[in-house]
Amino acid sequence: MNKKIRSTLGLVALLLLLVTASGIYVFFFQRGKLNEKRAKLEELKANEYDTEQLARQYSDLLYRSSALDSILAARKFNIPKDLSSIKFYNFINKVSMPYSHLSQVNIEYANQKQDKEFLLHEYKLSGRATYNDLFNLIYAIEESKELKKVTDLTLSNLVVNDEYEIPHFLVGFTLTASIYFSTTDRFVTASLVENNLSTAPVYDVFYPILRNEIPPNYDELLDVQGARLLALIPEGAFLADSKGKTYLVWEGEQVYLGYLTKIDYDRNRVSFILNKGGIIEKIELDLEKEKNK
Numbered sequence: 001m002n003k004k005i006r007s008t009l010g011l012v013a014l015l016l017l018l019v020t021a022s023g024i025y026v027f028f029f030q031r032g033k034l035n036e037k038r039a040k041l042e043e044l045k046a047n048e049y050d051t052e053q054l055a056r057q058y059s060d061l062l063y064r065s066s067a068l069d070s071i072l073a074a075r076k077f078n079i080p081k082d083l084s085s086i087k088f089y090n091f092i093n094k095v096s097m098p099y100s101h102l103s104q105v106n107i108e109y110a111n112q113k114q115d116k117e118f119l120l121h122e123y124k125l126s127g128r129a130t131y132n133d134l135f136n137l138i139y140a141i142e143e144s145k146e147l148k149k150v151t152d153l154t155l156s157n158l159v160v161n162d163e164y165e166i167p168h169f170l171v172g173f174t175l176t177a178s179i180y181f182s183t184t185d186r187f188v189t190a191s192l193v194e195n196n197l198s199t200a201p202v203y204d205v206f207y208p209i210l211r212n213e214i215p216p217n218y219d220e221l222l223d224v225q226g227a228r229l230l231a232l233i234p235e236g237a238f239l240a241d242s243k244g245k246t247y248l249v250w251e252g253e254q255v256y257l258g259y260l261t262k263i264d265y266d267r268n269r270v271s272f273i274l275n276k277g278g279i280i281e282k283i284e285l286d287l288e289k290e291k292n293k
Contacts, residue, residue, distance in 0.1 A: 069189050069190050069191075072187070072188065072189040073189040073191065073192075073193070076145075076195070077145065077146070077147045078145055078146055078147065078187060078188045078189055078192065079118060079146070079147050079180050079181060079182050079187035079188060080146050080181050080182070080187075080188045080192075081181065081182055081183065081184060081185040081187075081188055082181065082183065083121065083146070083179065083181035085109055085112075085121050087179075088107070088121065088123055088148075088177070088179050089107055091140075091144070092105060092107055092125070092137075095136070095137065095140040095197060096133075096137065099129065099130075099133040099136075099137075100129070100130050100133055102128070102129075102130065102160060102162070102168055102170060103127070103128065103129035103130055103133040103134075103170075104127040104128055104129070105125060105126075105127045105129065105137065106125065106126050106127045107123055107124075107125055108123065108124040108125075108126075109121070109122075109123055110122040110123060110124050110176070113178075115178075115180070117182075118180050118181070118182055119180070119181055119182065119183070120178045120179060120180045120181070121178070121179045121181070122176060122177070122178050122179075123176070123177045123179070124174070124175075124176060125137075125173070125174070125175050125176075125177060126173065126174045126175075127172075127173065128158055128160070128170045128171065128172050128173070129170060129171055129173065130168075130170055130171070130204075131170075131171050131202070131204040131205070131206050131207070132199075132201055132202060132204065134155075134171050134173055135199065135202055136197075136198075136199050138150055138153075138175070139197065139199050140197040141177055143195050143196075143197055144194065144195060144197065145192060145193065145194050145195045146179070146180075146181075146188075146192070147179075147180040148177060148178070148179050148180070149177070149178045149180075150175050150176070150177055151176045151177070151178050152175060152176035153173065153174075153175045153176075154173065154174045154175070155171055155172065155173050155206075156171070156172040156173075157169065157170075157171060157172070157206045157208075158170040158171065158172045164216070164218060165216060166215045166216070167215070169204070169206060169207050169208065170206075171206050208278065209278050214257070214276065214277050217256045221254060221255050221256040222239060222241055222247040222249060222255040222256060223241050223242065223255070223256045224255055224256065224257075224258070224272050224274060224283050224285070225242065226241065226242030227239050227240065227241045227242065227285060228240050228285070229268075229269075229270055229285040229286060229287050230246070230287075231287070232263065232265055232268060232270075232287065233248075235248065235250060236248055236249050236250030236251070236253075236263065237249055237250070237260070237263055237270045239270075239285070250263070251263055255272060255274075257274045257275055257276060258272055258273050258274035258275055259272065259273055260272055261273050267286075268286060268287035269284055269285065269286050269287070270284065270285050271283070271284050272284075272285075
């Protein structure tokens with residue numbers, strides 16, 4: 001027997017061996033699964049599902065889902081599912097974008113806690129801000145659609161001078177914010193719309209009534225202290241300050257720390273209202289020739 005015939009017989013024997021092994025595997029090992037699939041196929045053929053009925057069931061379930069989602073959307077707050085800890089950083093950056101350049105907000109992630117059936121991310125916020133900016137920050141956290149709460153707050157007053165040495169009265173703050181979330185989607189709407197987070201200006205309770213800091217006269221306005229009334233003309237009043245520099249001002253015009261409120265042509269007199277660090281002072285100047293008389 002030559003080499004070619006031996007090779008052919010060997011390949012035929014190998015093929016028979018593979019066929020026999022495959023038959024044994026299918027017959028003994030996959031027979032149960034094949035019978036199960038065959039029974040399922042027969043069941044599906046026997047039932048012959050009504051496609052119109054399935055479409056009606058789907059439409060009904062879709063309506064009920066939309067109604068439930070609208071109820072969740074109408075609620076003032078929602079609790080999101082599996083909330084990322086980074087989302088609160090983006091929220092603070094967005095709401096603080098229009099704040100004054102003097103306001104600064106620092107955020108530090110604290111930890112994750114369990115509150116009954118909900119979870120929460122806890123953050124520490126600190127920095128300084130104008131009173132209205134801080135009020136807006138706290139309002140945005142408390143009124144946000146996704147449930148957030150300020151759980152601790154410490155305030156202090158600060159005085160910060162800008163590049164022109166003008167004092168600004170700010171509020172130093174440290175607060176703790178808790179951001180709630182859930183492991184299920186039962187408390188959140190499919191289409192989240194943020195609440196209105198804008199606020200109207202409020203009275204600054206930290207602004208001092210009396211202040212030692214008086215802004216410098218950078219605009220070189222008329223300094224009424226030591227000024228002299230030189231003349232009254234139809235266009236206004238002609239005055240000179242203590243350094244001899246002359247000014248022409250009229251009613252309502254701004255002077256250093258105040259305004260010219262009245263020009264009395266009958267009595268040859270001008271009146272000013274000045275705000276000296278919270279102390280309101282009225283100053284009247286008479287015409288020079290009237291003083292001499």
